[in-house]
Amino acid sequence: MINVLLFAQLKDELGKETLSIEGNGMSVAQLKGKMKIEFQLEGLETVMTAVNEEFADDETILSDGDTVAFIPPVSGG
């Protein structure tokens, strides 16, 4: 299972901040596609992704136990 973290508007949209989803062997892009269908989650195309706390490409392949965070445009400072 992949641990997924959601923040800011994504968290509000889904109504939760963490979830587990089957995704071993999937790319980040495939996981995004799956989440879009399963949760009707909009706007995943324009967010950054972090895998295990480092920014990652859409092509990055995921393994069970990975933590994937979807990171909307940041606004700290």
Place this chain on the structure above:
Amino acid sequence: MINVLLFAQLKDELGKETLSIEGNGMSVAQLKGKMKIEFQLEGLETVMTAVNEEFADDETILSDGDTVAFIPPVSGG
């Protein structure tokens, strides 16, 4: 009489920080010349001058009661 204030190396050179000197009607340049002769004070050519706490030209004419400060290159900050 003109009140003269000396700072930093000028103060060290003269051994005092204030003095009174006859100078009614003189220009700043003339006062500098007089001080150079009377006190063997070197380096007055390259200092700024303030009259009554505002920077002034060498051509500024002095009156009794004025306060003239000789201001070596500043090094605050």
Place this chain on the structure above:
Amino acid sequence: MNYDISKEPIVIQEVIDKVVNRNAGAVTTFIGTVREMTKGKKTLFLIYEAYKPMAIKKLEQIGSEIKERWPDAETAITHRVGKLEITDIAVVIAVSTPHRNDAYEANRYAIERIKEIVPIWKKEHWEDGETWVGNQLETVPYPKGKPEEVDIDD
């Protein structure tokens, strides 16, 4: 530790103390405070949220980037999370260097990078609603899913 995400109010002096040293001639700080009016709209309060472990890593990365560019610089950054009222402090960046120009430049570099790569989000609560603030840099979104190299490295 020089890089922190804090639920408690930030004490500016504590951040500065982390960078003062005998070879520093200049310390600059940047203090981000909550402003009431933005383009005529009135903010009531803000909520800051962070992906804390990654945010600390990214603040450390900014410190490393500064060290590469300004080897004599010492940097400390604390960012607040939670509810902030008008005039409350959201972030403090302190940078010390031997000479002043570097202290300004490196500090400015830090705030720009925070706005690019550190996973922290701000929710503005206005008189008439609330919204998560998007990309303040108004750059394009991230078509590749992460910041472009040019974003990360410069």
Place this chain on the structure above:
Amino acid sequence: MNYDISKEPIVIQEVIDKVVNRNAGAVTTFIGTVREMTKGKKTLFLIYEAYKPMAIKKLEQIGSEIKERWPDAETAITHRVGKLEITDIAVVIAVSTPHRNDAYEANRYAIERIKEIVPIWKKEHWEDGETWVGNQLETVPYPKGKPEEVDIDD
């Protein structure tokens, strides 16, 4: 009062408090500290001396110049006089503005102007002697007896 010459150690937070306000989104501070090594020479301590009433007037003038260029900026400056040890604070400049770029620019303007027009002098005490530090800007002396207009106005 926002512009001060102080014999007592400067409390950074007190200077910052003078400029924080509801319309400020950014506060920058510049903190000048006494550095131990300069070009391989070791400083033991410094003495700062000021022509106090004129120095305060000139600090106020810098505040006015900043207000002209950055109308929303609030500025506060305190400069220390007397004997300062390594890492002691010589000057604190705090500037608040609605947006961050102006806070950096205006702050930097302030320190440059201090080094041009504020009658404060620094005597360096080295291991092997002492000297009044000359014009740090290494500009030419003042042949007309006062700063040229170009110095004052830009």
